[in-house]
Amino acid sequence: MLDFALSASISEKLWNSLQVTTKLALEDDGTFSGDDQRTESNDARRRFRRVKLAGRAVMTREKHHYGVYLNDLSPMGLGFVSPKQLFPQDVVSISFAEADPLQVRLRRCRRIAEDCYICGTVFVKGPMSPTSYHEILHSLKS
Secondary structure, three states: OOOOOEEEOOOHHHHHHOOEEOOOOOOOOOOOOOOOOOOOOOOOOOOOOOEEEEEEEEEEEOOEEEEEEEEEEOOOOEEEEEOOOOOOOOEEEEEEOOEEEEEEEEEEEEEEEOOEEEEEEEEOOOOOOHHHHHHHHHHHEO
């Protein structure tokens, strides 16, 4: 088990400058602010374990920028909540202060409310190397 919280951030100025940001369907119970103490279950069907990753990021799609909330991270990809519907095989870039922009390909996108879609992705270049994954986890420690 990880004994530290992982969180990503962007500046408040950048977040407020985005014209479209995700509207969370429910009140934030701490999941996206990093206060959530729940951990992902160990799903034996998965090749890599997902870890909770809270915080805000910028999604870039076709030169448009959207505010998203991050949900989880694994060496295969990441999960986030988007204000726009995306489709399998769409490629977007996810940016936050602690890492270089990550190019991801959509695997799933499910609407949970108006302007609120939960998305699962894989990295375009394939799984992260153990070294790269360790470095990104280290940079996200809060």
